[in-house]
Amino acid sequence: MNEKIVKGISKYLSLVLRHAPETIQLKLDENGWALVDELIEKLNLSGQQIDLSLLKYVVENNDKKRFTFNEDETKIRANQGHSIDIELALDAVEPPEILYHGTVAKYLDNIKIEGLQKMSRQHVHLSKDKETAIIVGSRRGSAQILSINATQMYKDGYKFYLSENKVWLTDVVPAKYIVF
Numbered sequence: 001m002n003e004k005i006v007k008g009i010s011k012y013l014s015l016v017l018r019h020a021p022e023t024i025q026l027k028l029d030e031n032g033w034a035l036v037d038e039l040i041e042k043l044n045l046s047g048q049q050i051d052l053s054l055l056k057y058v059v060e061n062n063d064k065k066r067f068t069f070n071e072d073e074t075k076i077r078a079n080q081g082h083s084i085d086i087e088l089a090l091d092a093v094e095p096p097e098i099l100y101h102g103t104v105a106k107y108l109d110n111i112k113i114e115g116l117q118k119m120s121r122q123h124v125h126l127s128k129d130k131e132t133a134i135i136v137g138s139r140r141g142s143a144q145i146l147s148i149n150a151t152q153m154y155k156d157g158y159k160f161y162l163s164e165n166k167v168w169l170t171d172v173v174p175a176k177y178i179v180f
């Protein structure tokens with residue numbers, strides 16, 4: 001399988017399943033699911049060449065397991081990272097004591113005041129290991145790693161969710177829980 005093609009399809013899937021389904025006139029339900037048959041049909045109409053076996057290959061081999069099929073494989077959705085307003089309907093769970101967030105220096109002054117905000121996405125994204133946070137932060141430059149007192153937040157009533165692909169999600173991280 002040509003990895004460049006697979007990566008290109010994965011990026012396009014992120015676009016239509018997280019941010020802009022209307023690009024290919026795709027409908028997502030309120031939980032972010034698309035019908036697999038409709039997705040394949042509309043991807044092909046938009047000029048992508050993809051069939052069910054290639055879609056399955058992309059989902060299975062995606063480096064971050066960004067997409068999931070439902071049980072009978074008639075539906076597919078992105079596990080996290082949406083900017084469109086969908087409800088992942090995950091159960092709230094107790095987080096590890098410390099979670100990490102990777103960002104860059106130019107955002108720190110703001111984060112010290114406002115805490116971590118969702119910005120254009122549906123949640124603040126956190127990870128249980130520093131390595132992942134370094135990768136996330138490095139997308140924008142030299143990564144700055146913030147440690148989040150997640151247990152304290154949880155005790156104070158903040159909700160945490162763990163996506164299918166093990167990204168920790170929450171609505172906001174007030175600055176007092178962040179170690180800079």
Ligand code: HQG
Pocket residue numbers: 064066081102103104107110111114115116117118119120121124125135136137140167
């Ligand atoms: C920053 C990728 C100023 C925040 C990654 C980040 C992740 C603030 C940026 C996933 C702020 C938002 C999400 C505040 C937060 N003032 N800046 N108050 N609060 N920020 O992309 O966490 O490859 O929406 O630090 O790997 O970088 O797409 O969030 O720098 O898992 O699957 O505002 O996206 O995954 O950026 O990344 P993003 P993120 P995928």
